[in-house]
Structure formats: structure tokens, C-alpha cells
Amino acid sequence: xxxxxxxxxxxxxxxxxxxxxxxxxxxxxxxxxxxxxxxxxxxxxxxxxxxxxxxxxxxxxxxxxxxxxxxxxxxxxxxxxxxxxxxxxxxxxxxxxxxxxxxxxxxxxxxxxxxxxxxxxxxxxxxxxx
Numbered sequence: 001x002x003x004x005x006x007x008x009x010x011x012x013x014x015x016x017x018x019x020x021x022x023x024x025x026x027x028x029x030x031x032x033x034x035x036x037x038x039x040x041x042x043x044x045x046x047x048x049x050x051x052x053x054x055x056x057x058x059x060x061x062x063x064x065x066x067x068x069x070x071x072x073x074x075x076x077x078x079x080x081x082x083x084x085x086x087x088x089x090x091x092x093x094x095x096x097x098x099x100x101x102x103x104x105x106x107x108x109x110x111x112x113x114x115x116x117x118x119x120x121x122x123x124x125x126x127x128x129x130x
Contacts, residue, residue: 051109055105084120
């Protein structure tokens with residue numbers, strides 16, 4: 001997981017999972033009285049919940065808390081094939097529950113206003129600061 005710094009995207013924290021980058025769009029029924037079938041138009045697109053789990057250490061947790069300031073930030077998830085997902089939104093983080101013998105984890109929650117899948121050709125310049 002990266003976040004946009006002053007000149008390029010900088011590494012924020014390694015994540016353990018990635019949520020869906022989209023969701024089924026809604027519909028609005030616009031059927032007219034003389035129509036033999038129901039009619040629909042597209043509703044506004046939704047931005048699904050963006051919850052990422054990471055292994056919690058003091059250093060990682062403090063780094064993530066720095067972008068949880070109530071201001072919109074730009075984030076970038078980069079996959080092994082070089083593609084990625086751009087997310088703009090405000091962030092929150094918290095410590096997850098844990099028990100004996102389990103990893104200590106935390107959640108990075110982004111309230112997204114924009115989510116865009118990116119090709120490897122688009123991602124590369126973003127993380128290299130070009």
C-alpha cells in the first residue's frame with residue numbers, strides 16, 4: 001500500500017488483503033403505465049468499503065495513523081503484476097482483536113470518494129515519481 005507524498009507515491013504499509021474495487025451498480029425503476037415490462041435506468045455508482053488488514057507493530061501502526069487525519073489522501077495498491085488500484089479518500093485505522101497464538105493485526109479503513117483500477121503502464125510512473 002502506497003500513499004501520495006509530495007512528489008511521488010511512498011510506501012505506507014504491507015497489506016494482507018485487498019477488497020473489491022467496485023460493486024454492482026444500482027438501478028432506478030422508470031416504468032411508465034403503458035409499458036408491458038418494467039424499465040430501469042442506472043443509478044449512481046457506489047464505492048465499496050475499503051478495509052485492508054496489516055500486521056500490527058508499533059512502527060507500522062504509527063505510520064498508518066499519520067494519514068488518518070480526517071483529510072483526503074490518495075492511496076495506491078500495487079499488485080505483483082504491476083497493475084494497481086487508485087483510491088482517494090479519508091482513512092481510519094484501529095487495532096484488531098487478537099488472542100494467544102495469533103498475529104497482532106490492524107485495519108486500515110478508507111472512506112473512498114474515488115476508486116480507479118490502473119494498468120501497469122499507469123502505475124509505474126506513479127511510484128517512480130515521474
